[in-house]
Amino acid sequence: MKKKTTIYDIAKELNITAATVSRALNNNPRISEETKKLVLAMAAKLNYKQNKLALALKSGKSNNVGVVVPFINRNFFSSVIRGIEEELNPKGYNVIISQTHEDEKKEIDIVQNLLNSQVESILISVSRNTRTNEHFKQVLRKNIPLIFFDRKLELGGVSSVTLDDFQGAYQATEHLIEQGCKHIAHMTIDLALLIYQNRLAGYKQALEDHGMEFNPDYVVGLKSEIVAGKDAAKKLMDLPKPPDAIFSANDLGALGAIQYLKEIGKKIPEDCCIVGFSNEPFTQFMEPPISSVDQSPLPMGKTAAKVFLEQINSKGVKIEKSVVLDPTLEIRKSSLKNGK
Amino acid sequence: MKKKTTIYDIAKELNITAATVSRALNNNPRISEETKKLVLAMAAKLNYKQNKLALALKSGKSNNVGVVVPFINRNFFSSVIRGIEEELNPKGYNVIISQTHEDEKKEIDIVQNLLNSQVESILISVSRNTRTNEHFKQVLRKNIPLIFFDRKLELGGVSSVTLDDFQGAYQATEHLIEQGCKHIAHMTIDLALLIYQNRLAGYKQALEDHGMEFNPDYVVGLKSEIVAGKDAAKKLMDLPKPPDAIFSANDLGALGAIQYLKEIGKKIPEDCCIVGFSNEPFTQFMEPPISSVDQSPLPMGKTAAKVFLEQINSKGVKIEKSVVLDPTLEIRKSSLKNGK
DNA sequence: TTGTACGCGTTATCAG
DNA sequence: CTGATAACGCGTACAA
Numbered sequence: 224m225k226k227k228t229t230i231y232d233i234a235k236e237l238n239i240t241a242a243t244v245s246r247a248l249n250n251n252p253r254i255s256e257e258t259k260k261l262v263l264a265m266a267a268k269l270n271y272k273q274n275k276l277a278l279a280l281k282s283g284k285s286n287n288v289g290v291v292v293p294f295i296n297r298n299f300f301s302s303v304i305r306g307i308e309e310e311l312n313p314k315g316y317n318v319i320i321s322q323t324h325e326d327e328k329k330e331i332d333i334v335q336n337l338l339n340s341q342v343e344s345i346l347i348s349v350s351r352n353t354r355t356n357e358h359f360k361q362v363l364r365k366n367i368p369l370i371f372f373d374r375k376l377e378l379g380g381v382s383s384v385t386l387d388d389f390q391g392a393y394q395a396t397e398h399l400i401e402q403g404c405k406h407i408a409h410m411t412i413d414l415a416l417l418i419y420q421n422r423l424a425g426y427k428q429a430l431e432d433h434g435m436e437f438n439p440d441y442v443v444g445l446k447s448e449i450v451a452g453k454d455a456a457k458k459l460m461d462l463p464k465p466p467d468a469i470f471s472a473n474d475l476g477a478l479g480a481i482q483y484l485k486e487i488g489k490k491i492p493e494d495c496c497i498v499g500f501s502n503e504p505f506t507q508f509m510e511p512p513i514s515s516v517d518q519s520p521l522p523m524g525k526t527a528a529k530v531f532l533e534q535i536n537s538k539g540v541k542i543e544k545s546v547v548l549d550p551t552l553e554i555r556k557s558s559l560k561n562g563k
Numbered sequence: 564m565k566k567k568t569t570i571y572d573i574a575k576e577l578n579i580t581a582a583t584v585s586r587a588l589n590n591n592p593r594i595s596e597e598t599k600k601l602v603l604a605m606a607a608k609l610n611y612k613q614n615k616l617a618l619a620l621k622s623g624k625s626n627n628v629g630v631v632v633p634f635i636n637r638n639f640f641s642s643v644i645r646g647i648e649e650e651l652n653p654k655g656y657n658v659i660i661s662q663t664h665e666d667e668k669k670e671i672d673i674v675q676n677l678l679n680s681q682v683e684s685i686l687i688s689v690s691r692n693t694r695t696n697e698h699f700k701q702v703l704r705k706n707i708p709l710i711f712f713d714r715k716l717e718l719g720g721v722s723s724v725t726l727d728d729f730q731g732a733y734q735a736t737e738h739l740i741e742q743g744c745k746h747i748a749h750m751t752i753d754l755a756l757l758i759y760q761n762r763l764a765g766y767k768q769a770l771e772d773h774g775m776e777f778n779p780d781y782v783v784g785l786k787s788e789i790v791a792g793k794d795a796a797k798k799l800m801d802l803p804k805p806p807d808a809i810f811s812a813n814d815l816g817a818l819g820a821i822q823y824l825k826e827i828g829k830k831i832p833e834d835c836c837i838v839g840f841s842n843e844p845f846t847q848f849m850e851p852p853i854s855s856v857d858q859s860p861l862p863m864g865k866t867a868a869k870v871f872l873e874q875i876n877s878k879g880v881k882i883e884k885s886v887v888l889d890p891t892l893e894i895r896k897s898s899l900k901n902g903k
Numbered sequence: 904t905t906g907t908a909c910g911c912g913t914t915a916t917c918a919g
Numbered sequence: 920c921t922g923a924t925a926a927c928g929c930g931t932a933c934a935a
């Protein structure tokens with residue numbers, strides 16, 4: 224009961240050799256139907272299960288891929304992982320997940336460990352605090368595909384799947400302009416990060432393209448919290464000419480803004496339109512439901528997985544692919560001025 | 564560059580044998596400091612990485628565990644997984660995740676595949692539609708620890724970590740009673756499932772223990788959607804004697820109820836107190852913030868991982884442990900009648 | 904202190 | 920069509 228049955232066990236039972244058993248199990252054409260039957264029957268009887276470890280060692284293919292994210296229980300990341308798993312599991316791959324907790328040291332450890340575990344690829348959303356890339360270079364040196372998703376580092380030879388933040392911000396801002404808003408503010412998070420720079424740039428570009436003036440006073444920073452959103456909103460509303468629309472670089476900021484505006488008796492969207500970013504699940508439940516830029520995490524995961532599959536199938540040829548996904552603006556009540 | 568370096572490579576380089584290298588790397592006491600130094604240096608130089616596959620095959624320990632959930636991008640499940648990963652990763656285990664999509668056939672396939680992959684344990688939240696248990700028995704037959712979390716099946720030899728739904732419902736109901744509510748309704752989901760039966764039972768028990776009458780009219784069913792919550796709330800409010808409190812078995816129901824009550828001009832919590840179940844992230848963002856029973860997913864994950872570790876460390880001795888976690892009621896404004 | 908030889912479970916190669 | 924053997928990379932008795 225305890226010992227796992229191997230092909231030797233079933234070979235012995237049938238008075239044939241393990242090689243034959245292996246061939247029968249793998250449907251090798253040059254094997255008699257007769258023995259194939261026998262082997263299959265005996266395998267079933269002994270409850271034989273192929274040991275993938277041995278296969279992996281022999282073939283050099285572990286059929287495991289490593290997925291690394293800062294935290295797995297964030298809606299965005301868990302959705303990306305879902306996409307990856309759904310794409311890769313049917314192809315016979317196992318998905319190993321690890322969390323960096325936004326810690327560079329941990330990230331390095333994880334990557335080393337995954338390499339030790341002989342994963343066939345590493346798909347990673349780089350930690351916010353990662354400053355070096357030696358660990359990534361090591362992955363490349365081993366010739367195993369490395370794929371960045373959402374958060375990337377500049378590094379030759381690495382494929383990536385990211386979101387067009389600029390485009391998302393542009394769409395959001397343009398939408399607000401189309402609603403007739405004349406003074407559009409922007410709440411940003413951390414301008415040290417590329418994604419927020421891009422969102423700011425998209426916002427600016429949309430203003431410019433529609434002949435609207437960019438006003439630095441309309442750009443306020445916030446931390447990733449509701450209270451921060453409230454504070455930022457207060458700052459904006461205390462301006463001599465308060466804005467009539469706010470595009471926040473995250474959803475919590477948008478929520479905080481809405482709460483503050485309600486507190487001071489403003490109506491949304493009549494007095495001020497709001498658009499957030501990320502399309503977190505809660506946005507659709509709010510009153511009013513909050514418009515937000517969707518980051519399409521599921522497609523991002525599936526795409527990342529597909530890029531890996533391409534890479535693995537193009538033996539020898541090194542490919543470096545950069546996929547940039549288009550975000551889609553989910554328009555809801557918080558930014559819909561004119562009815563419908 | 565392409566070939567991975569093995570202990571043989573570094574042995575050859577140093578004119579010693581692979582065995583010695585292996586020992587040096589593993590800090591075997593009976594090895595000269597001299598050669599140890601040399602080996603370590605050469606290992607670093609050649610960028611040697613231990614091949615865990617070979618080790619796993621040799622030792623019979625893969626250092627992988629499989630975690631199976633219906634969908635990974637549900638807040639509850641991803642949080643449980645986070646707990647598992649955080650507990651197991653430091654111990655050197657890799658966490659392989661798979662999703663059943665609530666499909667029994669898929670679940671069976673996944674379990675088989677994990678067995679093939681030689682995982683050391685399977686931690687699973689059973690699919691809602693699973694009716695058989697042959698695949699689980701197989702796991703037990705192979706003598707690998709099987710641990711159910713959140714959703715369990717009755718099966719000897721399997722450990723489990725679940726939530727005390729009865730207790731959670733009891734607490735919620737008792738809290739409403741303490742707020743002075745006299746007519747407490749209950750929204751339930753699917754009474755075919757044990758967890759909802761238990762929540763209903765906890766609700767009833769709390770009423771009874773406080774000398775309050777159970778009124779079947781106050782129990783309404785709902786699907787897991789907001790609109791369902793609205794419909795159910797309407798049904799309740801149309802009763803001759805509408806309730807002054809609602810305890811919903813999920814958060815979406817609570818949210819729908821709040822939205823409907825607001826629509827018809829009721830004030831929350833003054834006219835009607837609301838408590839939900841699950842403590843989904845959005846509950847805290849709502850207006851008013853919704854009280855809810857927290858299912859402590861993180862502790863559940865950590866506990867499940869610990870149970871596995873115990874099991875693996877108690878060689879030979881079969882243990883079957885059932886941990887039932889106490890839920891904690893998160894009290895928020897939606898159920899706080901008397902100030903504070 | 905170090906070397907020799909073997910086995911973990913598979914498959915691929917080469918004979919037969 | 921099938922058997923024997925080597926090899927994947929590692930750790931470990933046993934021997935020296």
